[in-house]
Amino acid sequence: MSDRSRGYWRANLKVKVPLLVIWGIFGYVLAILLAEPLNNITFIGFPLGFWFAQQGAIIVFVALIFIYAKRMDRVDEEFDVHEEELGSARKRVQRSEGQT
Amino acid sequence: MSSIEAWALVFTILTFSLYIFIAFRTRVKDTEGFYVAGHGVPAVANGAAIAADWMSAASFISMAGLISFLGFDGAIYLLGWTGGYVLLALLLAPYLRKFGKYTVPDFVGDRYSESARAVAVVAAVFVSFTYVAGQMAGVGIVFSRFIGVSITVGVIIGMCVVVIYAVLGGMKGITWTQVAQYSVLIIAYLIPAWAIAARLTDFPIPQVSFGEIATTLDQLQADFGLNEYTAPFTNRPMQDVFFVTLALMVGTAGLPHIIVRFYTTPSVRAARYSAGWALLFIALLYTTAPAVAVFAKTNLLQDVANQPWSERPDWVRNWEATGLMAFEDGNDNGVVDSITSNPDTTPGELVVSPDIMVLANPEIAGLPAPIVGLVAAGGLAAALSTASGLLLVIGSSIGHDLYYKRFRPNATEKQRLAAGRIAIAGAVLVAGYFGVNPPGFVGQVVAFAFGLAAASFFPIIVLGIFWKRTNAAGAMSGMVTGLTFTALYMWLTLYGGMEPWFGISPEGIGAVGAVINFAVTITVSKRTAPPSEEIQLLIEEVRHPRLGGEAVRLPDSERVTSDRT
Numbered sequence: 212m213s214d215r216s217r218g219y220w221r222a223n224l225k226v227k228v229p230l231l232v233i234w235g236i237f238g239y240v241l242a243i244l245l246a247e248p249l250n251n252i253t254f255i256g257f258p259l260g261f262w263f264a265q266q267g268a269i270i271v272f273v274a275l276i277f278i279y280a281k282r283m284d285r286v287d288e289e290f291d292v293h294e295e296e297l298g299s300a301r302k303r304v305q306r307s308e309g310q311t
Numbered sequence: 312m313s314s315i316e317a318w319a320l321v322f323t324i325l326t327f328s329l330y331i332f333i334a335f336r337t338r339v340k341d342t343e344g345f346y347v348a349g350h351g352v353p354a355v356a357n358g359a360a361i362a363a364d365w366m367s368a369a370s371f372i373s374m375a376g377l378i379s380f381l382g383f384d385g386a387i388y389l390l391g392w393t394g395g396y397v398l399l400a401l402l403l404a405p406y407l408r409k410f411g412k413y414t415v416p417d418f419v420g421d422r423y424s425e426s427a428r429a430v431a432v433v434a435a436v437f438v439s440f441t442y443v444a445g446q447m448a449g450v451g452i453v454f455s456r457f458i459g460v461s462i463t464v465g466v467i468i469g470m471c472v473v474v475i476y477a478v479l480g481g482m483k484g485i486t487w488t489q490v491a492q493y494s495v496l497i498i499a500y501l502i503p504a505w506a507i508a509a510r511l512t513d514f515p516i517p518q519v520s521f522g523e524i525a526t527t528l529d530q531l532q533a534d535f536g537l538n539e540y541t542a543p544f545t546n547r548p549m550q551d552v553f554f555v556t557l558a559l560m561v562g563t564a565g566l567p568h569i570i571v572r573f574y575t576t577p578s579v580r581a582a583r584y585s586a587g588w589a590l591l592f593i594a595l596l597y598t599t600a601p602a603v604a605v606f607a608k609t610n611l612l613q614d615v616a617n618q619p620w621s622e623r624p625d626w627v628r629n630w631e632a633t634g635l636m637a638f639e640d641g642n643d644n645g646v647v648d649s650i651t652s653n654p655d656t657t658p659g660e661l662v663v664s665p666d667i668m669v670l671a672n673p674e675i676a677g678l679p680a681p682i683v684g685l686v687a688a689g690g691l692a693a694a695l696s697t698a699s700g701l702l703l704v705i706g707s708s709i710g711h712d713l714y715y716k717r718f719r720p721n722a723t724e725k726q727r728l729a730a731g732r733i734a735i736a737g738a739v740l741v742a743g744y745f746g747v748n749p750p751g752f753v754g755q756v757v758a759f760a761f762g763l764a765a766a767s768f769f770p771i772i773v774l775g776i777f778w779k780r781t782n783a784a785g786a787m788s789g790m791v792t793g794l795t796f797t798a799l800y801m802w803l804t805l806y807g808g809m810e811p812w813f814g815i816s817p818e819g820i821g822a823v824g825a826v827i828n829f830a831v832t833i834t835v836s837k838r839t840a841p842p843s844e845e846i847q848l849l850i851e852e853v854r855h856p857r858l859g860g861e862a863v864r865l866p867d868s869e870r871v872t873s874d875r876t
Contacts, residue, residue: 216851216855219855220854223854227401227402230401231397231401234397238390238394238556238560239553239557242386242390243390243543243549243552243556244549246383246543246544247543250541250542250543255519255522256523256525256526257525257541258526260541260543261383261525261541261543262522264383264386264389264390264543265383265385265386265389265598265601266598268390268394269389269390269393269594269597269598270594270598272394272396272397272590272594273587273590273591275397276396276400276401276583276586276590277584277587279400279583279587280400280580280583280584280586280587283405283580283583284580287580287856292855292856292858293580293856293857294578294579294580294856294857295857
């Protein structure tokens, strides 16, 4: 394994691990394990534990995936492993077809 | 024919014509198009297709009702059936897309061994069949309820439509039909929910406004002698809620018909984004469902609880006629003293089918007949889209993994395509048979399909990507022990009279099965030889969106190179 790909993999994990920790905190700690005490707090008209379990965690899940995709765009470019845009690939292939 | 039936018929004919039109426009000529839509589906469209694939008749019709009777604990479905997408997006989707073959057993076979591929084929077909039987039954039920034809005729109509677009268009036809089906089902779900929110709270966004109603409902439930609606762990102990949620999440990430959808995107990047779009589209329904549950339960309690049955409102009378509500006066006082959704476990005077919460919503909200007809079309869209995705997995497991990979490795493109088509058509027939004659265990098995998927696929695919040292012996032993443990625990607690361990119900045991699978795979892999150089290179390749010289990410159908395999 080259240094570059080792670095890329490490950067990749650095993006993933914190997001998975947040996933666990919202999906399991706040929505389930702490639901009983949190229900004593009211949040926009909801008992807070109930809100996390039936609304909040789902919204956080959606956000996590988009944050992941955005951050990986940056990491991919940084390590130059990003994919070519479809349009420019198509043009290049057409060019090379013209040559052969 | 009532006006509701007429409108349901109109919407059904309109939407079915649309699906068949799309199928005709997207028909395919090669296996690439047939199995993975030519890797040409944009991220947003793939997201909508995944959402339609994912949300079944159960999500559309039954889930809100189930939640309304579980209260807080209904979160197992809401969390469990959404959180898995985070795992999919971060741990599986981009790598499987880069791998770029056709099926889940393809990955297992190439990464591990041919015998691991065989186990994966059996697991994929079993999981998908248990699931699809419920979908076909769902199609029949919607037809019989809204249009007044028998369940058998309904199932046969559904089969004909699926055969047309799945056999003709394969994955490409299915994908674009699913995009249309998602649009139909989400509109049909949101319009009644908005209307009912506006009626109850003067604020039409149900996600925001159901908080105040939930507090009212807490009071209503307490007055009626039920647990407070928003109080946690009244139906299941905390550890069970935890484990069931985990099993459903991990199971979601291991379901073959969802995983294969990520093979259809044009790039690794698009695979990541399509997971985000998918969950956003799913969340539109999944954040509305708990609101619908609260609204419907409040309406139900206000209209009938502690009141004389003879004074019940019209909508109750209408649904009583369908057999979805039945009142049996236990103490002959003519008053509804208790309500239950499951008379086998909780006795109650008024027995209410959970399905009614979504089906009766438009009527309770006083919406006109066309909207009720739209709900019928939405239920059909949900059932058909999920069925077609599952049938494709069964078809590709048999046509690709079994016929081509195992028995006829030198079959021509034409023969392979024909094999795929015949396999799907055969699967539709079997699924239709089970739709008309559902085996008694199907209802339960669908929930357990998640546990089995969690205990088999998820751990070995994740380890196969993230830990190079994982080898075939490890993966095989992990899959087999995970599956055996999970299936045995389910069997013993359901039929063997075994007491659940630590209050973990059979629905939640898949989470433990997955942990066992991880542990066994790691232990056995460490004690046996590491995988070959070739496989290590495959993992390197899969981990990078683009590695070395390969810069072109055109859909495979447009590639000029002759490296097709």
